[in-house]
Amino acid sequence: MKPRFDAGDRVRVLDLGKAGHVRTPFYVRHRVGTVMHRAGAFLNPEDLAVGRVCGPVVPLYRVGFAMVELWPDYAGDPADMLAIELYDHWLEADGLPSQSDGEAP
Amino acid sequence: MSADGHPYDHDHDHSQDHAHDHAHGHDAHEPLVIEDEAGNIEGQILVAALQALLVERNLVAPGEVRREIERIESPGVHLGAKIVARAWIDDDFRRRLLADGKSAVAELGIGVGEAQLIVVENDPATHNLVCCTLCSCYPRSILGQPPAWYISKAYRARAVREPRAVLKEFGLELPAGVQLVVHDSNADMRYLVLPQRPEGTDDLDEAALADLVTRDCMIGVAVLPAA
Numbered sequence: 001m002k003p004r005f006d007a008g009d010r011v012r013v014l015d016l017g018k019a020g021h022v023r024t025p026f027y028v029r030h031r032v033g034t035v036m037h038r039a040g041a042f043l044n045p046e047d048l049a050v051g052r053v054c055g056p057v058v059p060l061y062r063v064g065f066a067m068v069e070l071w072p073d074y075a076g077d078p079a080d081m082l083a084i085e086l087y088d089h090w091l092e093a094d095g096l097p098s099q100s101d102g103e104a105p
Numbered sequence: 106m107s108a109d110g111h112p113y114d115h116d117h118d119h120s121q122d123h124a125h126d127h128a129h130g131h132d133a134h135e136p137l138v139i140e141d142e143a144g145n146i147e148g149q150i151l152v153a154a155l156q157a158l159l160v161e162r163n164l165v166a167p168g169e170v171r172r173e174i175e176r177i178e179s180p181g182v183h184l185g186a187k188i189v190a191r192a193w194i195d196d197d198f199r200r201r202l203l204a205d206g207k208s209a210v211a212e213l214g215i216g217v218g219e220a221q222l223i224v225v226e227n228d229p230a231t232h233n234l235v236c237c238t239l240c241s242c243y244p245r246s247i248l249g250q251p252p253a254w255y256i257s258k259a260y261r262a263r264a265v266r267e268p269r270a271v272l273k274e275f276g277l278e279l280p281a282g283v284q285l286v287v288h289d290s291n292a293d294m295r296y297l298v299l300p301q302r303p304e305g306t307d308d309l310d311e312a313a314l315a316d317l318v319t320r321d322c323m324i325g326v327a328v329l330p331a332a
Contacts, residue, residue, distance in 0.1 A: 024291075027238070027265065027266075039221070039294060040293070042292070062223075064286075067287075070265070075269070075270075076267075077283070079284045080269075080285040081287070082265055082287045082288075083286060083288045086292075
């Protein structure tokens with residue numbers, strides 16, 4: 001799988017509703033962040049955890065979020081941020097109209 | 106157990122997750138991680154039974170498990186301190202370390218078996234803090250086993266929710282204007298904070314500098330005082 005995103009891209013974290021060994025914590029789902037850099041490609045931990053070790057590898061990114069994006073009542077400095085690793089299939093480009101928005105003007 | 110340097114070695118880190126997956130099988134409202142005083146009794150019984158079987162069938166020699174635990178627990182904070190001290194005295198090394206942590210620490214003869222290593226640098230305008238909200242991922246190859254508080258649910262939850270309050274409880278009050286960056290090591294990277302070199306240490310050699318470096322300042326819950 002080729003990485004779909006690169007540094008600087010705005011991405012929204014999907015909520016895939018998967019169970020099991022999922023590495024995307026709930027607190028970043030639906031939130032918009034910025035790709036900091038690509039972080040290689042790894043076997044999907046969701047598959048590894050149940051013994052599927054054949055791949056394919058999935059691109060991984062480090063994504064930065066403003067703390068105030070994650071927590072609207074965040075009490076620290078507005079510049080504070082969180083950096084986290086997210087796999088490609090948990091991300092969509094932000095700014096593209098989603099299916100439910102109907103046709104773009 | 107996977108061999109040294111096995112790419113999926115991070116399974117070691119996720120023992121907490123396995124515990125909670127198991128708990129979910131009984132009751133979705135059970136706590137995510139069983140953290141009683143005596144440890145996870147159910148898990149201990151299973152492990153002891155499995156180990157007894159493996160020994161009985163000559164698949165594992167008695168003592169082999171203990172030696173493996175000893176091997177896993179032998180790395181210590183001194184390795185992280187060595188990396189930090191070298192970065193302070195050697196700018197080229199520092200640049201390589203920030204660009205590719207795993208390759209740079211290999212130059213010092215330190216192997217990072219469990220994952221990739223990302224080194225994040227503190228400076229007068231930036232402070233970094235490391236946590237793992239999902240389990241207990243930690244750069245074990247270079248810092249040893251994580252402290253109990255690092256794997257506590259309270260730290261894991263609060264480090265991303267109210268990190269400045271957490272730091273204050275550790276005795277570190279970050280001034281306004283210093284950006285705090287919290288790193289959740291949730292997947293395939295491990296993180297090491299490169300602390301700022303304390304003032305008044307110009308005369309110290311590499312070994313003396315390494316002696317100053319503490320575990321907590323490499324996790325980011327502390328900074329080093331001026332010498």
